[in-house]
Amino acid sequence: MGRPIPRRFAVHVAIIFLVLGSVQLAASLIFYQSIDRQTLREDHARRVAELLVVSDRVHALTPARTSPIMSTRHLTAEVASRPSVRTLPTDDTLKGIASKIVEWEPSLSNRSLRLAAATTPAGEKDLIGSIRLTDGNWLNFRSEDFTSMWPVALRATALTFATAVACLTVGLVVLHLMAQPLRRIADAAEAIGQGRYVSINERGSRDLRELAHAMNVMQERIARLLQDQAKTFEAISHDLRTPLSRQKVAAELIDDEELAGMILASVDEMEALLASLQKFLRAQHLSASPEKVELVPFLRDVVAEFGEKVEFAAGSEPAVRTFREPLALAVLALVENAIQFGDKARLSLQRNDGGWEIAVEDDGPGIPPDYFDAILDPFFRMDEARQRDTKGFGLGIPTAHRLMMRFNGGLSFARSAAGGLIARLSVPAA
Numbered sequence: 001m002g003r004p005i006p007r008r009f010a011v012h013v014a015i016i017f018l019v020l021g022s023v024q025l026a027a028s029l030i031f032y033q034s035i036d037r038q039t040l041r042e043d044h045a046r047r048v049a050e051l052l053v054v055s056d057r058v059h060a061l062t063p064a065r066t067s068p069i070m071s072t073r074h075l076t077a078e079v080a081s082r083p084s085v086r087t088l089p090t091d092d093t094l095k096g097i098a099s100k101i102v103e104w105e106p107s108l109s110n111r112s113l114r115l116a117a118a119t120t121p122a123g124e125k126d127l128i129g130s131i132r133l134t135d136g137n138w139l140n141f142r143s144e145d146f147t148s149m150w151p152v153a154l155r156a157t158a159l160t161f162a163t164a165v166a167c168l169t170v171g172l173v174v175l176h177l178m179a180q181p182l183r184r185i186a187d188a189a190e191a192i193g194q195g196r197y198v199s200i201n202e203r204g205s206r207d208l209r210e211l212a213h214a215m216n217v218m219q220e221r222i223a224r225l226l227q228d229q230a231k232t233f234e235a236i237s238h239d240l241r242t243p244l245s246r247q248k249v250a251a252e253l254i255d256d257e258e259l260a261g262m263i264l265a266s267v268d269e270m271e272a273l274l275a276s277l278q279k280f281l282r283a284q285h286l287s288a289s290p291e292k293v294e295l296v297p298f299l300r301d302v303v304a305e306f307g308e309k310v311e312f313a314a315g316s317e318p319a320v321r322t323f324r325e326p327l328a329l330a331v332l333a334l335v336e337n338a339i340q341f342g343d344k345a346r347l348s349l350q351r352n353d354g355g356w357e358i359a360v361e362d363d364g365p366g367i368p369p370d371y372f373d374a375i376l377d378p379f380f381r382m383d384e385a386r387q388r389d390t391k392g393f394g395l396g397i398p399t400a401h402r403l404m405m406r407f408n409g410g411l412s413f414a415r416s417a418a419g420g421l422i423a424r425l426s427v428p429a430a
Contacts, residue, residue: 013175014172014175017168017171017172017175018168021164021167021168024164025160025161025164028160042100045097045098045099045100045101045103045104046100046104047075047143048097048101048127048129048141048143049100049101049104049105049108050104050105051070051075051077051139051141052101052105052108052111052113052131052139053105053107053108054070055070055077055133055139056133056134058070059079059133059134059135059137059139060134060135063079063135066079066139067079070141074143074144075141075142075143075144076141076142077139077140077141078139078140078141079133079137079138079139079140080137080138080140081137081138082138083114083130083132083138083140084128084129084130084138084140085114085115085116085128085129085130085140086114086130087114087116088114089114089115089116091117093117094115094116094117094127097115097127098113098115101113108131111131111132112130112131112132113129113130113131114129114130114131115127115128115129116128116129118142124144126142126143126144127142127143128140128141128142128143129141178204178205180204181201181203181204181205181208181212182204182208184200184201185200185208185211185212185215188200188215189215192215192218192219192222197219197223198219199216200212200215200216202216223285226284226285227285229281230281230282230285233277233278233281234278237274237277237278240270240274241271241274244267244270244271247263247266247267248264248267250263251263251264251267272393273393276393276395276396276399277393277395279329279333279395279399280378280395280398280399280402282329283326283329283399283402283403283406284402284406286325286326286329286403286406288323288324288325288326288407289323290321290322290323290430291321291322291323291324292319292320292321293319293320293321293322293324293327294317294318294319295314295317295318295319295320295349295356295358295427296314296317296318296349297317298324298327298328299312299314299331299347299349299358300312302328302331302332302335303331303332303335303345303347306335306339306345309339309343309344309345310335310339310344310345310346310347311344311345311346311347312346312347312348313346313347313348313349314348314349315349315350316349318349318356320355320356320427320429321429321430322427322428322429322430323407323428323430326403326404326406326407326409326428327403327407327409327427327428329399329400329403330399330400330403330404330409330411330425331347331358331360331400331425333396333397333399333400334360334396334397334400334423334425335347335360336396337360337362337396337397337423338360338361338362338364338421338423339362340396341362341364341365341421342362342363342364342420342421343362343363343364344362344363345360345361345362346359346360346361346362347359347360348361352424352426355426355427355429356426356427357424357425357426357427358424358425358427359422359423359424359425360422360423360424360425361416361420361421361422361423362416362420362421363416363418363420364420364421365419365420366415366416366419366420366421367413367415367421369413369415372412372413375394375397375398375413376397376398376401376411377394377398378394378395378398379393379394379395380394380398381394397411397423400423400425404425404426404428407428408428408429409425409426409427409428410424410425410426411423411424411425411426412424412426
């Protein structure tokens with residue numbers, strides 16, 4: 001099938017885009033997180049350093065108002081006679097914050113600064129500390145959740161995620177536009193494989209233009225080959241009919257009726273074979289335009305020549321836009337095949353997958369399901385020896401199959417309850 005190929009290609013490329021984007025996003029977040037740890041330490045160090053310097057000055061002016069003035073939503077301060085933290089920091093993170101505080105305010109280097117971490121009921125870690133003031137009292141402070149990564153990482157995460165989504169969206173749109181010529185070529189290849197002629201627009205990248213051009217040239221060569229094949233057969237058929245007519249005349253002059261009958265039967269068989277071959281070859285280069293068709297009257301006209309040998313039952317009278325002549329030839333081939341092997345044919349019309357299906361059933365010997373694919377090949381016979389006493393030439397079903405392939409129809413088979421063959425023909429929708 002042509003269409004799924006580019007879709008699978010586009011899906012694979014899209015998956016690669018998503019994987020690369022996810023890897024890039026994860027790597028960026030890890031990178032931002034590692035950077036944010038350092039940024040976080042500096043942020044807490046700066047806030048604590050500012051707190052200590054300002055607290056010293058506020059306490060010197062208004063000792064009673066130091067605590068309310070220096071307390072904020074994220075940082076609380078309180079003046080007490082004893083420190084809330086009694087030991088110097090031992091944790092590397094706390095030592096790093098203490099060194100950063102001194103870097104921000106070198107005047108605090110000779111002050112007794114003590115830091116510790118306190119776990120809250122919510123599982124967060126607050127930075128608590130104590131520093132001696134100039135009057136001998138201690139300033140005890142608490143900075144909330146000093147391990148939180150949100151100050152930088154959350155913004156970086158949102159920005160990186162938005163950028164990744166935007167890049168992936170643009171990439172997928174570009175991929176969709178780039179895959180359109182490939183999809184057109186794949187659809188055209190499928191149609192060509194079914195015997196249709198499709199003019200491919202030679203657009204897109206250089207490689208796709210060259211491929212489209214090569215396929216157009218290939219179609220022209222195939223069309224010329226089929227035309228030459230048809231002309232050659234017509235010439236051979238025309239030349240053969242003359243000696244066949246002579247044999248008929250000669251057979252009528254033979255006194256031996258048995259010999260004359262054999263000759264006439266052979267001539268009739270040759271003419272039938274030529275007619276069957278002509279229909280089969282015509283199915284491969286027949287062209288038709290879509291038109292509105294009333295299916296019930298149309299089918300009655302097609303099978304009218306067979307008279308009572310065909311039973312037709314239709315519950316409704318649908319009208320579809322389809323290809324009249326190819327559909328008529330396909331139905332005619334299937335009905336002839338059913339009558340040839342089962343003496344009678346039964347036609348029915350029914351809905352199937354949103355379209356219409358014509359079923360042709362016979363009471364013949366039927367075909368085993370293992371041969372349903374093989375009977376689509378020209379000249380196929382159930383008997384391996386290809387005995388000539390077997391009815392038909394093996395071209396009726398292949399002719400219908402070629403017509404349905406070329407005009408986007410369908411042909412499937414099943415066994416009837418009586419053991420005969422049911423050929424289901426999906427009406428081509430234009």
